[in-house]
Amino acid sequence: MLKLYDFLLSGNCYKVRLLLSLLGLEYESITVGLKAGEHKKPPFLELNPFGQVPALTDGAVVLRDSQAILVYIARRYGGTDWLPEEAAALGSVMQWLSTASKEIANTVATARLHYLFGTAIDITTVEKQSYALLQVMDQHLATRHWLASDRPTIADIACFPYIGLAADGKLSLDAYPHIVAWVERIKQLPGYVGMPGL
Ligand SMILES: N[C@@H](CCC(=O)N[C@@H](CS)C(=O)NCC(=O)O)C(=O)O
Structure with missing residues (x-):
């Protein structure tokens, strides 16, 4: 088990x-x-x-x-559905897993830690970096439905939580319509479950 x-x-x-x-x-x-x-x-x-x-x-x-x-x-x-085998597709998934563990963790997730759990940070800098990250992701999603492939992969699952929880860090997604649409697509996946704040 x-x-x-x-x-x-x-x-x-x-x-x-x-x-x-x-x-x-x-x-x-x-x-x-x-x-x-x-x-x-x-x-x-x-x-x-x-x-x-x-x-x-x-x-x-x-x-x-x-x-x-x-x-x-x-x-x-999951076979190859959520993690492709082909080299370029696998590399594409990996680059977003890496983004989840660094850029997303250091920005939107850190803003959430600050407001929800009182972690002391330089919130002005983190806010600026968060919006810079959201801009890159919004542009990326302007021409595709999923981050790394033509179907959802673990790249989407890894990046989704802290982006979807941006409001917990007092960050607005209003200027990022492609991210908002992607968040909604993930919420429609069969078997989707939420968490507090999502
Ligand atoms: N790179 C790790 C980071 C894990 C992480 O930051 N976990 C947090 C909860 S979201 C934690 O355990 N924080 C307590 C601590 O670091 O003392 C991962 O992606 O799992």
């Missing part, structure tokens, strides 16, 4: 829950008490020494990092 070490309000955990649901996979969700600091203590540190959720176990397989977990689930249980 797949076990997801999970936290309801984490967009990184949510992207894993979303893919599991889109694939119709059963799993056990184990809440890690972030407020109590469970993620910084054993036994959780044995799963992820970096002390962050999500982590996933599948029998003897133990994985940390939401992007890596999406790759594993897509390849192990």
Whole structure:
């Protein structure tokens, strides 16, 4: 049985829950008490020494990092639907997984952390960087329905949560109609599940 070490309000955990649901996979969700600091203590540190959720176990397989977990689930249980094999298409997915773990994490996700959890940051700079990122993504989506392919892939699943949750970071998507349409397309996928704020 797949076990997801999970936290309801984490967009990184949510992207894993979303893919599991889109694939119709059963799993056990184990809440890690972030407020109590469970993620910084054993036994959780044995799963992820970096002390962050999500982590996933599948029998003897133990994985940390939401992007890596999406790759594993897509390849192990989804064939090539969500993670293509062909070199250029795979590279295209990877570039968006990388964008999720750096540019999106450092901008829109950081603004959300600030307003929702009180994390101290330079919000003026983060706001500026967030809108620069949204501009690039909006332009990219102006000519295509999905980020990396002519069908949805884990590139979309990885980038979706913190973009869809932009309002939590007091960021408006009003000037980015192609992003808004993409968010709506994801919400229409069979098996879609939401999270608080989405
Ligand atoms: N690159 C990691 C980042 C994971 C991450 O930032 N997790 C957050 C929750 S969304 C966390 O555990 N924060 C607690 C901490 O870092 O102490 C991923 O994509 O899974």
